[in-house]
Amino acid sequence: MVYFLLLGILLLLILGPQLWVQHVMTKYNRHQEENFPGNGAELARHLLDRYGLNQVQVEKAESGDHYDPGDKTVRLSKDKLEGRTLTAITIAAHEVGHALQDAAGESLFQWRSRLGSIAVGAQRLGSFLLFVSPILSIVTRAPSAGLLSATAAFLVMGSNVILQLATLPVELDASFKKALPLLKSGYLEPEQYRGAEKILRAAAFTYLSASLAGLLNFWQWIRVLKR
Structure with a gap:
């Protein structure tokens, strides 16, 4: 009974933020607002030009709203790009906030970008180790193969969790020190x-909910390795 109670609390902590984020985004994405003269794409373009970021492009996103510092591009999903809802306008301003962080060379944003590159490398190395560890286990029959698998799991999943947690202060800054004043x-x-x-709080805490889900996956993986 206690086990199921703890499991329920854990699932609530993990799924709760995700459900709340989805609820907030959907709630304010239903009605087109009459006081908005343009859609999300037009507002993003206007704000970028207002701050002299003419080189930053605005494009349709294939996988989620984001700012790409490598390509200097704000990418918005179709409903944000074309919509005049409060969600569309607010998320457009939030992503422009990231472009402003990048242009100003803010340390938090730069550190998060460097950490992102490190995480990609760690995940590639982890994936390779996950591939070779069963082979090493069969060939060597050494207990160190289990340690190798645990290391690989940490590189693949743990690095992503760390990245998402490190992203949270960057997201909060883009939301409440950049987008909201604008x-x-x-x-x-x-x-x-x-x-x-x-909406801005939900945009920032999207990464927190993702990191909590990542922690659960990492914990489950470690349990499997211990068996």
């Missing part, structure tokens, strides 16, 4: 502020 400078009506704050 939106309050004449782009939103006062009655829309609270909704925008919820």
Whole structure:
């Protein structure tokens, strides 16, 4: 009974933030707002030009809204790109916030970008070790093969969890020190502020919910290795 209670609490902690993020994004993405003269793409382009970031492009995203510092591109999903909802406008401003972090050379953003490159390398190495560890285990019959598998699991899953946790302060800065002041400078009506704050908080905590799910996966993997 206690085990199932703990499992329920754990699932709530992991799935709760994800469900809340989805609820907030959907709630404010249903109705086109009459006071918005343009859609998400047009607002992003306007804000980028306003701050002299003419070289930064705005494109349709294939997998989630994000700013790509390598290509200097703000990418928005179709509903954010073409929509005039509060979610579309707010997320567009949030991603522009990342472009502003990049342009200013802010240390948190640069550190997160470097950590992202390290995480990619760690995951590739981990994937290779996961591939060779069963072979080594059969050939050598050494207990160190289990340690190799655990190391590989950490490189693949653990590095991603660390990256997502490190991303959280960068996301909070883009939301509340960049996007929100911009939106309050004449782009939103006062009655829309609270909704925008919820959306920006959800945008930032998307990475927290992902890291919690990653921790669960990592824990399950370690349990499998111990058997």
